[in-house]
Amino acid sequence: MPASQHQSPKSDIEISQSAKKRPIIEIAKEKLGIAAENLEPYGHYKAKVSMDYVKSLKDKKSGKLILVTAITPTPAGEGKTTTTVGLADALNHISKKAMLCLREPSLGPSFGMKGGAAGGGYAQVVPMEDINLHFTGDFHAITSAHNLLSALIDNHIYWGNALAIDSRRVAWRRVMDMNDRALREIVCSLGGVANGYPREAGFDITVASEVMAIFCLARDLDDLKERLGKIIVGYTRDRKPVLAKDLKAHGAMTALLKEAIAPNLVQTLEGTPAFIHGGPFANIAHGCNSVTATATALKLTDYVVTEAGFGADLGGEKFFDIKCRKAGLAPDCVVLVATIRALKMHGGVQKADLKKEDVKALEAGMANLQRHVENVKKFGIQPVISINRFSADTPAEIELVKSACAKLGVEAIMADHWAMGGEGAADVARAVVKICDSGKSKLKLLYPDEMPLFEKIETIAREIYRAKAVTADKSVKDQLKSWEEMGYGKLPICVAKTQYSFSTNADSKGAPNDHIINVREVRLSAGAEFVVAICGEIMTMPGLPKVPAADSIDVGADGKIVGLF
Secondary structure, eight states: OOOOTTOOSSOHHHHHHTOOOOOHHHHIIIIIOOOGGGEEESSSSOEEEOHHHHHHTTTSOOOEEEEEEESSOOTTOOOHHHHHHHHHHHHHHTTOOEEEEEOOOOHHHHHSSSOOOSEETTEEEESHHHHHTTTTSHHHHHHHHHHHHHHHHHHHHHTTOTTOEEEEEEOOOEEESSOOGGGSSEEESOSSGGGOOOEEEOEEEGGGOHHHHHHHHOSSHHHHHHHHHTOEEEEETTOOEEEGGGGTOHHHHHHHHTTTTSOEEEEETTOOEEEEOOOOOTTTSOOBOOHHHHHHHHHHOSEEEEEBSSSIIIIIHHIIIIIIHHHTOOOSEEEEEEOHHHHHHHTTOOGGGTTSOOHHHHHHHHHHHHHHHHHHHHTTOOEEEEEEOOTTOOHHHHHHHHHHHHHTTOOEEEEOHHHHGGGGGHHHHHHHHHHHHHTOOOOOOSSOTTSOHHHHHHHHHHHTSOOSEEEEOHHHHHHHHHHIIIIITTOOEEEEOOSSOSSSOTTOOSOOOSOEEEEEEEEEETTTTEEEEEESSOOSSOOOOSSOGGGGOEEOTTSOEESOO
16 A cells, blocks of 8 residues: 555655756646747746737637545645646646646745645645745735735825725725734724824735736736726715726736736646646635636646635635636536545544544545535536545545445545655546546536526525525625626625535534525625625634744755745
């Protein structure tokens, strides 16, 4: 049996640092046919692909799209990003032309609790330290563009407020790419007349910014600029919206994002090309890498593996109902990632006891996987189940998962890419190719554009979360009605809720039914073209844990970074 995950003699960062990377110019030419003049290198191992070259691919035939999503996340770990990397390597291992598309990691989780997002073991994208830290500066550009708009709003009010913005109704918060609970709610412009008019404000994390969402949904620079101009920054005293273009902010914001919008090309440990571009959170925003990266990858290879954030109920639903709806994409197959450890946790086993065989708990926990399978099929897509293998998995547990999945009409395959790279996921790759080539998957969106906004929320809650009802204060429902009257009624819904449960109670594992979803706040992202429904206790500015990952991150005497994971 392959080595168990988390028992490798090397850590993820040690594996990454010891990898023999090839110059990214060679990877681009050999694997994708991109000449050096169409790249903007950032050192030897990462580069941006020029937008002129991206445009030149417009009429090329697109390849097959594979979405990797997962069961409801647990502290036991599922390995979704690792599977995305391993599957792309595996497709090339079985002689298919494939690449992958991932989100860029946020510094908040990297220095907080979750860690980075470059895969793990022998299924990683490299250079891991660069990707998990500053990378090519995209997030800094997005942060700057967002905060430029913030500065222009306060500056406009200071210099006479010709647009009559009601300072009590400024809807645009500031952002930074770090977890910092102290900045959630602030009062700005203190210190006297020279500093402006004091008002309540606050910070979100950069990945929750509407600029990030727009960046990831924009088709090109012109579309990006148009969307930025549609951002609602606040309202007048008679409740009329004020847009970013009214402040003449969208041109300067686009200038800050001009280089960032080009996709970032890197490689896996096995030399598979990878676009890593954009990174909205999935429990706050729509949780997918950029449309630009995905659409470009589909023109360059026969198979493209991408992922959606968190479980299929949260990230997967948004991938279909927001990204696919807006970009005209349709997956040919979905890979649902799980571990036997995590399924046992959904069945009631504590983390300390996960190494013990417990078929009864596993059987109970399978309800979570079953729910996700049912949900994916509602979108008309055929799933494959990829089970990341751990050495503590017993034959009886493996057989239970396989037989239970067979009864659901899906195939469950044990995968060893963490320990073996692409070779360890070859069987998953073969199953995926079979489904992709069958043409059975036909995307069906969950709701039509014309459905009223609150009914869209109810539909997601009922069909995906299995809630019996959705509640909201009159002010929330009135706000949705007013947006419909303003012409925003056809926008899709982006639910912001805990990723740890189908319900809004993070402790409710398995597959809860008949719970109530309360919508406590709604936000209009007019430029990104979706309405955010904030449900339960969810933070748009996370805090650091008691012992943050930052405590272990350092630079050694040899100049190498240690402690990243």
